[in-house]
């Protein structure tokens with residue numbers, strides 16, 4: 001399978017996203033070129049990544065002194081306290097800015113490791129090897145790092161770019177179906193916000209991604225998805241404006257995750273699935289999109305059996321709490337909630353154009369769930 005190299009290039013950074021199969025061997029050359037002074041590597045690994053990839057990676061890193069940190073992850077793991085432990089450990093082992101921190105894991109481990117890398121001695125080299133579909137299509141690109149706070153999701157963090165992202169599609173073979181669906185949520189989001197042709201392709205080919213997973217189809221979906229993410233990140237790296245479009249569905253999703261106390265009952269991608277449908281219904285109520293558009297979305301959800309009914313997870317008295325969490329979202333810049341809503345497949349509203357008070361949201365909440 002051919003390797004594809006996409007370039008993230010904006011005023012503050014420039015790095016490659018390399019996508020292909022069996023490409024872990026790339027790591028040695030990439031470190032040699034991008035981090036020439038490196039002597040030590042902190043290898044942060046997710047316990048659920050199959051051992052053969054960890055062994056391979058260590059083989060390719062044999063020139064360096066490798067310190068391995070292996071973790072079982074969940075949203076509660078993504079905390080300031082845990083980052084501090086890793087930071088102290090790297091400092092105790094005399095890591096300096098020439099050295100490298102590598103994340104081999106999904107979005108949780110990537111956000112956590114990148115945040116640690118960004119604050120160790122004000123920033124050491126960071127390389128991301130994403131191992132979930134969600135991380136390959138979304139979280140590994142764009143430089144958002146961070147951990148959760150008691151007050152909400154991803155509220156503590158930095159913008160810090162990796163030196164390179166190496167996405168090996170082969171690693172996704174061991175991914176549980178539930179996690180594949182979560183990554184698919186972000187793939188679908190990318191098509192919804194920018195690319196009707198990609199949405200139509202997904203409508204016809206999702207079975208090759210989710211049912212009989214075919215790595216060639218998966219690779220195409222990853223490449224198309226990454227191109228869309230890169231399109232927004234390149235225009236607005238610090239999320240001052242246009243990049244906020246990538247948050248379609250996420251204002252709801254983050255509040256759902258907070259109300260769910262970040263438990264495994266609903267994971268990030270599942271919350272995004274719920275959040276995108278809620279945002280689409282709100283778009284329809286606000287007369288921003290047609291019933292046809294809403295039905296196109298419902299159809300692709302139904303073909304792929306995507307579950308969006310939040311009534312199954314929350315009691316009625318929790319809806320107000322979800323709305324309250326939404327008021328704390330980072331994208332709000334005044335007391336109103338800042339939504340990205342859908343105009344049609346492939347097109348959303350612009351950032352800061354749809355602000356809704358929590359009172360108004362609470363009034364329509366029953367209609368959008």
Ligand SMILES: NC(=O)c1ccc[n+]([C@@H]2O[C@H](COP(=O)([O-])OP(=O)(O)OC[C@H]3O[C@@H](n4cnc5c(N)ncnc54)[C@H](O)[C@@H]3O)[C@@H](O)[C@H]2O)c1
Nearest residue numbers: 048049106107108109131132134135139144171174175268
């Ligand atoms: N930084 C960003 O821009 C950004 C964007 C989107 C999401 N995120 C964050 O990403 C996180 C979600 O990421 P995720 O969905 O990858 O979750 P995750 O990191 O929890 O991974 C999902 C599960 O898959 C397991 N796993 C990982 N790789 C595996 C493999 N190859 N084989 C088998 N199991 C494997 C993990 O152990 C975990 O149980 C959330 O915290 C979210 O906030 C960040």
